[in-house]
Amino acid sequence: MKLMSLVQQLVETNQKGSPLSFLQSKALFLNILEEITLLMKVKDYQNIASILTYIQENFTKNITVNEIANECNWDRRKLSYVFEKRMGVSPHVYLTDLRIQKSKMLLRSSDFSIKEIADRVGYTDYFYFSRVFKKVTGLSPSIFRKQMN
Template identity: 65%
Template sequence: MEMQEVIHLYTMAPLTFIDVITEKISSETVLTKYKTMSHVGGLMFPINGEFEVRIDGTVYVLEKGYIIHAGPNLPIERIVTNNAKQEYAVIHFKLPDEVRAMYPLYNGHFTFKIGDNMKLMSMLQQLIQNYFMRSNLSFLQSKALFLNILEEIVLSVKLLDYQDKKEKMSSIIEYMQENYANNMTVPDIANHFNIERRKFTYVFEKRMGVSPTTYLTDLRIQKSKLLLRSSDLSLSEISEKVGYTDYFYFSRVFKKVTGLSPTEFRMHMK
């Protein structure tokens, strides 16, 4: 699941606030299997402690820094594994039937990270207090708070997604700089990071301004230029040290990038 899909759901879908509930549970609580409400989705927030939730056969951990989304009419079971008391809240909301096909993620179940967001948890507590005041005005305020909570969720998801991608790109660049001498290709790098090749190329170019092929080629040529200037290694040896097993191919690439053959470059540097 892509975080952009989550962002699209919570920003574009016409979600309507229904209610909010809280519950405290422990190992002594009688836990029964049940289904989420028909036509109503929910967001589960941990308040105290953590426990497992099985939704339609998939087990999630409801813990600090994470939220669980569960769509309508899904089998659900809470699993308490210790004696500590846990508390959680669920915000229920509805998506009109006529547009549900446009937002398939709404009907599913998934968990996502929001980080240690004190502002979001404060907004949740305010929503709970407002809703249980049981007045027309407090319900109106609850609906507004629900939208504010969705906005804060989206901001948190965007920030964490950006940080994760930035960290992953740093790891990719570091990996390329450490392994350029190996006869690796762009698909090899994508496979190493478990990213589909086309997506890898798209994200890399968007972040770095050049394609991964161009970056890897430039890196190898820069390293070869350094060796041509500072060593007496043969051209074939230099070719192998920068990741090219075919010297003639290396020579063609070198000339295409620099305008000179490796031999001409070395003579020019002396």
């Protein structure tokens, strides 16, 4: 995701043709090289794939970054560092975003109560889910549902 974003920025910067675009392009190119070098560390890349798989399969449970690290036999700090380097976001932000995306889908397409949706996406506390949802989307779950229907 991060690599594709950098490539897109490089293309856009090159198309500008301004006097600073050459220096900006050079900096972006060096960032792309750094990302490619990081991706070439196959072991970490494979571990990130297994971490992503674990998150995708277990986000409906009340899992934490510590539990993800323990499950994948990693130190929590190393997991967070490597994950953020590869994915561009921390594991916590990735997990939260995944849960909010799934909850949006359920709010649009189901008649489940908001409490049931919170449970289905891994939040045991309905009020905490509502706070996180509003922080991420700018709307409470009930208002989001009303606007989508």
